[in-house]
Amino acid sequence: MLALERLQSAQRLIADTLLPTPLVLDHVLSDQIGRRVWLKGELFQRTGSFKSRGGLHWVRTASRGELTGGLGAVSAGNHALGLAWAAGQAGVPVTIVMPENASRFKVDGSRKLGAEVILYGDINAAWERMHELVTERGLTLVHPYDDERIIAGQGTVGLEILEQAPEATAILCPVGGGGLIAGIGSAAAALRPELALIGVEPCGAASMAHAWTQGGASRLEKVDTCAKSLAAAIVGVHTYPLCRETTRALVQVDDAAIGHAMRHLLYQAKLMAEPGAAVGVAALLEESVALPPEGDIVVVITGGNMSREELDPFL
Incomplete structure (x- = not known):
């Protein structure tokens, strides 16, 4: 995993320009599962995502x-x-x-x-x-995810979550190429190793699960998902071992579940999240993820970049 000092250095280096994003309590989902569910609002970051x-x-x-x-x-x-x-x-x-x-x-x-x-x-x-x-x-x-400098920058999301949610026992993180979960995993492993980090992928682009099965990064022959931001055909040589070391489980959700989660986020949480950002909420709504028995849950909402035309089919 990346050294904690490297993540903290990244945090200091960007802090004058990129402010921490908030945790938003999802009241409806919290009531549904009987514990607090916090949404990490990376859609509020500059350019509309954690990137x-x-x-x-x-x-x-x-x-x-x-x-x-x-x-x-x-x-x-x-x-x-x-x-x-x-x-x-x-x-x-x-x-x-x-x-x-x-x-x-x-x-x-x-x-x-x-x-x-x-x-x-x-x-x-x-x-x-x-x-x-x-x-x-x-x-x-500049690789979108398979670069340690990129991973360190994305790891600042993890540092913020750990500071903002001291009672969290699990983080649900969308997975495409693996840069974000590799960074968050490095932060969590260093500061709170007992925390369960769970990756969530679209069924049509489960490149990290494929890598876990193959024992290393291996290209998918086909990618087919509404979650285009997670549509990486292959994970990275850096992100695979980092994810494998620090992630407790991977789960997959289909396009129908993603659409359901987007509607939940829009109408209940009042957040306009793009499809790839909604997969963690989809996993909770579908009850497809095994959670620790108690404690708060944090779901990373990675971005909200889409037009009205792109949103319409999900409404």
Whole structure:
């Protein structure tokens, strides 16, 4: 796991720009399961998701040589927004390849933040194109999750949760490529090892569960989920062992359960969460997760970036 000192250093480095996000008590869900359920509101963070943490930490720890030729990234959307914003703070150009089915809201938002956005194929094809651009243009690749500097930045979410929720016994964390859960897991293992960290994936993109089964990062042949922010076809060589070491369990939820959770968050908790951000609540509503017998539960609501058109099918 990443050293606690590294996470704390990341927290200090971004604290002047990125404020802690609140915990919101979900009264209805708390009543339903008979204990307090707190929602960690990362949708309130700059650029609408936790990704700005890792992006800003990466940029602020980069060498001049890494920044000189500009940055490159592959993203379904939130990493694009977070890195475009962070790079803009430093006046560094960034090129992002996104799959053709990426959220138009996130595409337009990234362009407004100054990024060059190229739409190309599916997520696997997008990666192939980015590797070509790295060679052609001399870009420095900023991986959306499989980079220790990114993981350390995302781990600041865990440091905040542990400070804000001293009575928590479990954290439910959405899992795509694994950067967030790897960072939170490192924080929890160092400061509260008895806490149960539970990863939640969409059934159509359960790349971390696949890695656990295979004994290492292994690419899914197909990704099919409404939770595009979690649609990583393969987890990272860094995130896999960190997750395996610090995560107690992985569970999966289907698209119907995700839609149910989004409606709950919108109408009951008053939060407009995107599909990938709702998977933890979906697991609780579906009662598909084994929780510790007592204590508070924290669910990370990772982002809220979507247009009205994208929201409509779930209402």
